[in-house]
Amino acid sequence: MSRPKAAVGHIPDVVIRRLPIYMRALEQLAAQGAPVISSLDLGRQLAITPAQIRKDLSFFGEFGKQGAGYDVTYLLHEIRKILGLDHEWRMAIVGVGRLGRAIASYPGFTAQGFRVVALFDDDPAKIGDTLDGLTIHATSDMPQIIPAEGVTIGIVAVPASQAQRVVDLLVSCGVTALLNYAPISVTAPPTVRIRDVDPVVALQSMTYYLKHYDRLLALAANPSD
Amino acid sequence: MSRPKAAVGHIPDVVIRRLPIYMRALEQLAAQGAPVISSLDLGRQLAITPAQIRKDLSFFGEFGKQGAGYDVTYLLHEIRKILGLDHEWRMAIVGVGRLGRAIASYPGFTAQGFRVVALFDDDPAKIGDTLDGLTIHATSDMPQIIPAEGVTIGIVAVPASQAQRVVDLLVSCGVTALLNYAPISVTAPPTVRIRDVDPVVALQSMTYYLKHYDRLLALAANPSD
DNA sequence: GTCTGTGAAAACATTCACAGCG
DNA sequence: CGCTGTGAATGTTTTCACAGAC
Numbered sequence: 001m002s003r004p005k006a007a008v009g010h011i012p013d014v015v016i017r018r019l020p021i022y023m024r025a026l027e028q029l030a031a032q033g034a035p036v037i038s039s040l041d042l043g044r045q046l047a048i049t050p051a052q053i054r055k056d057l058s059f060f061g062e063f064g065k066q067g068a069g070y071d072v073t074y075l076l077h078e079i080r081k082i083l084g085l086d087h088e089w090r091m092a093i094v095g096v097g098r099l100g101r102a103i104a105s106y107p108g109f110t111a112q113g114f115r116v117v118a119l120f121d122d123d124p125a126k127i128g129d130t131l132d133g134l135t136i137h138a139t140s141d142m143p144q145i146i147p148a149e150g151v152t153i154g155i156v157a158v159p160a161s162q163a164q165r166v167v168d169l170l171v172s173c174g175v176t177a178l179l180n181y182a183p184i185s186v187t188a189p190p191t192v193r194i195r196d197v198d199p200v201v202a203l204q205s206m207t208y209y210l211k212h213y214d215r216l217l218a219l220a221a222n223p224s225d
Numbered sequence: 226m227s228r229p230k231a232a233v234g235h236i237p238d239v240v241i242r243r244l245p246i247y248m249r250a251l252e253q254l255a256a257q258g259a260p261v262i263s264s265l266d267l268g269r270q271l272a273i274t275p276a277q278i279r280k281d282l283s284f285f286g287e288f289g290k291q292g293a294g295y296d297v298t299y300l301l302h303e304i305r306k307i308l309g310l311d312h313e314w315r316m317a318i319v320g321v322g323r324l325g326r327a328i329a330s331y332p333g334f335t336a337q338g339f340r341v342v343a344l345f346d347d348d349p350a351k352i353g354d355t356l357d358g359l360t361i362h363a364t365s366d367m368p369q370i371i372p373a374e375g376v377t378i379g380i381v382a383v384p385a386s387q388a389q390r391v392v393d394l395l396v397s398c399g400v401t402a403l404l405n406y407a408p409i410s411v412t413a414p415p416t417v418r419i420r421d422v423d424p425v426v427a428l429q430s431m432t433y434y435l436k437h438y439d440r441l442l443a444l445a446a447n448p449s450d
Numbered sequence: 451g452t453c454t455g456t457g458a459a460a461a462c463a464t465t466c467a468c469a470g471c472g
Numbered sequence: 473c474g475c476t477g478t479g480a481a482t483g484t485t486t487t488c489a490c491a492g493a494c
Contacts (some may be wrong), residue, residue, distance in 0.1 A: 021410060028409065038475065044408050050475090051465055058477055066471040066476045074433065084436030085427055102327045106235075108408060112425050116266040127361075149395060152435055161255075162423035163428055163465070177431040179424060184253065185271050185332060193434045195427035199328075199404060200337050202420035203378065204245035204279060209418045210377055211309030213401060239485070263453060275453090276487055283455055291454045291493040 015056045019079050021046060022053070025077040030068060040071035085113060092118040092151040092175070094166045095158035096136050099181055103157055104132055117149045119204055146173040152179045161182040167194075240281045244304050247278070251301040263294035274398045310338060317343040317376045317400070319352055319391050320383035321361050324406055326364060328382055329357055364394060371398040378402045385409040393420075 013189055027044050029037055038222055040051035057063055057075075060082050065071045080086055091109070093100050097117050104116055119136045121127065129136045147152075149167075154170040156163055156178060163182035170178060171188050178194045180186055182199075250270050264275035271278075282288055282300075285307050289295045303304055315430055316334070318325050320346050329341055344361045346352060354361045361405055364375045370376075379395040381388055381403060388407035395403060396413050405411055408426075413419055 002344070006366070008410055012463070017430045018434045019433070020426040023429065024409060024426070039374070040475080045412075049411050049465065052463090054475090054477060055464080063455095064476050064479070067474045068472070069475065082433065084432040085429060089428070089432060098327075102323075106424075108425050109428075112429070114425070114428055120254060155433070177428075177435050179427060179431075181236065184249060187272050189272075190440075193431045195431060197422065197424050197427060199243040199331075199422050200333050200339070201249070201424060203334075203339055203402075204248065205242045206378070206404075206418045206420060207309040207314060208241045208244070210314075210402050213416075238487070262458050265453080274487070276489095277485090279453090279455060280486080287455070294453045296455065436474070 003213075015059055016083075018048070018081055020058055022056075022083075023053070023076060023079050023083075026072055030076060034072055036069045037072055037075075039064075041069075044202045059109075072128060080105055087117045088117055089153055090117045090150045090181075091155055092120060092142075092146060092149070092170075093151040093155045093157055094139065094142075094170065095162070096121040096123075096127070097129065097155065097157065100155075100157035101131060101224050103181070104134075114153070116147050116155075119153055120145075142169055142173050146170075146175065151175060153179065154207050156165070156180045156182050156186070158182060236284050237308075240284055241308075243273070243281055243317050244308055246273075247281075248301060248308075248310075251297055251304070254297045255301060259297055262297055262300075264289075266294075287413075289433055313338050314378055315342045315368060315375045315376040316380055316404075317341070317345060317367075317371060318380045318382055318394075319345045319364065319367075319395065320381065320387070320423045321346040321348075321356065322382065322384075323384035325380075326356065328380060328406070329359075336440055341380075342439070343376055345370075345371050364391070367398050371400065376400060378404065378433070381405045381407050381411070383407060 015222070022042070025042060026037070029140070039053040043053055043124050044091070054064075061078070063075050063078055090131050091114055093104055093116055096104070100121070104119065107118065116132075119131060120139045120142060121136050122139050126136050127138050132199060145192055154175040154177070156166050157168070159167050160182050163180065163184050164186050167178060167186045167188055174176040177188050178186075178188065178192060180194055180196045181198070185196070186194065235323040247267070250267060251262070254285055258432050264278040267273075268275040268278055276429045277328065279289075280439070286303070288300050288303055316339055318329055318341055321329070325344070325346070329344065334341065341357075341359070344359050345364045345367060346358060346361050347364050351361050352363050377400060381391050381395070383391050385407050388409050392403060392405070392411045392413055401417050403411075403413065403417065405419055406423070408423050410421070411419065
């Protein structure tokens with residue numbers, strides 16, 4: 001059914017970022033018991049062109065059947081393998097304030113194979129406390145605990161003023177993937193991947209369109225402009 | 226100092242999305258008392274090329290001084306105007322579970338001019354309760370309350386199974402910008418803007434690079450491949 | 451000399467369109 | 473006949489490189 005590409009060259013980051021989107025839709029389809037999906041129908045569901053879906057998948061192999069489409073369970077499994085989601089990933093949260101605690105107890109991570117295994121904070125009042133069965137450690141203990149716990153992903157949940165320091169510390173401990181909740185742009189060496197989670201930034205770019213809504217409406221009514 | 230563009234044509238969405246990133250850096254610079262910043266230095270701070278910053282800004286006018294750079298306070302003010310952040314935006318949260326409550330009490334929204342003015346849920350046990358001084362209403366009250374409260378942004382914080390229904394309802398009430406926290410792709414007419422906030426999706430695309438980390442390391446050491 | 455603003459060039463991403471398979 | 477996989481064409485975004493302002 002599939003033949004892995006001989007040499008998987010350079011795959012664009014935009015493509016990698018769409019794979020989890022495909023996964024979510026496939027999970028839903030699998031839950032509904034749909035055995036097969038075409039790029040056309042998947043595209044309808046996600047508002048993505050069918051050609052894009054086919055081209056994205058073709059970077060990794062041939063997963064479909066002509067005339068039929070893609071086997072939902074099989075494709076889901078293959079994408080999981082491509083993304084390395086066929087095993088558990090261990091994460092550390094730095095910053096156990098209001099936000100850090102909310103993240104620590106979010107059930108969505110565990111459900112998808114992401115496990116929080118270590119908590120860090122620098123507030124002496126918190127160090128030694130237990131949260132969800134995990135002890136809160138001082139950030140100075142990171143160099144010991146992070147390798148020992150097999151942590152490969154760091155979650156930054158400290159105030160903006162502390163974020164870059166924490167990123168540098170995590171990177172120096174060998175962490176190469178960071179989920180940054182601090183409302184600031186942090187930088188790291190190019191070998192380190194960073195994804196920012198900032199709802200305010202998301203809102204701030206939407207208001208541009210709200211402001212120009214009249215123009216948008218006119219455009220929708222008369223696309224000849 | 227600036228001359229607004231005569232006809233601001235079609236500005237790419239990628240550009241709009243970078244403006245809040247520039248804003249955050251400028252806010253930080255303003256707080257530090259830096260009067261002026263060059264595209265080179267701003268680019269260093271954000272890991273963005275200076276040419277990109279200059280080109281982005283040039284879509285909207287001429288904000289810099291040759292030989293000097295950009296006046297931090299002035300540029301910040303101009304970007305705020307461009308994005309429509311010179312006044313308050315009123316938002317409604319749909320879904321007052323664990324996540325919705327965390328969002329409702331997040332101080333970062335208010336600090337940037339985004340105010341939660343209405344809460345909705347369909348759980349009869351919650352309707353009528355008060356949270357942060359706001360009454361929780363039934364979703365069936367949305368058509369009355371949303372126009373009355375001047376809500377233009379909707380925050381979706383319901384389970385995946387409810388998300389599309391809630392989106393449709395919000396859109397039918399005239400909301401044209403949505404912040405979606407549900408772990409599912411929702412669709413809306415092209416006049417409606419949607420931004421997804423899903424940390425799991427962010428993680429799932431980083432694991433690809435973690436899996437291929439060896440290759441990445443080799444590439445960094447010997448870029449001739 | 452420094453740094454902006456911007457056409458032109460290069461790189462990158464999406465869509466088209468169709469041969470070929472089931 | 474329906475749908476995939478994919479080169480070729482098109483569209484978009486980034487980068488280059490330099491004239492001109494301070």
